[in-house]
Amino acid sequence: MRLQTKKFLIDGVNMLAPDGNLEVCREDVVSADSGVDASGVMHRFVVRRGVGRWDFSYDQLTLQEYNYMESLFAGKDTFQFSYPSLGDDTALLAVTAYRPKHTVTWNNLAERKLCNYRFTVLEC
Secondary structure (H helix, E strand, O other): OOOEEEEEEEOOEEEEOOOOOEEEEEEEEEOOOOEEOOOOOEEOOEEEEEEEEEEEEEEEEEHHHHHHHHHHHOOOOOEEEEEEOOOOOOOEEEEEEEOOOEEEEEEEOOOOEEEEEEEEEEEO
């Protein structure tokens, strides 16, 4: 099994180190009342600023690694997600988060190999 990383934790348990890209995004949450009016002017009503989103990517993994990762999220609507600060990767920050979906591709059914395991962690 690949190495666990102490940089990303789900409820205090180490995630496996991703072998693919990790995209980190901060985005604003806007009210449903936001939108363009009849004159074409955008009215943006921000409810929250800088909400975190982390897009994890694992290019190749074994069935054992996949099962380990899925066990971290099993039966949880929300969880504590710990991650390094981009400005100082020695300090871990924590937020309440959720995982809306995940995808995975069977690469070799006979050898029980998977690929393209992708999921997003969203800050609540």
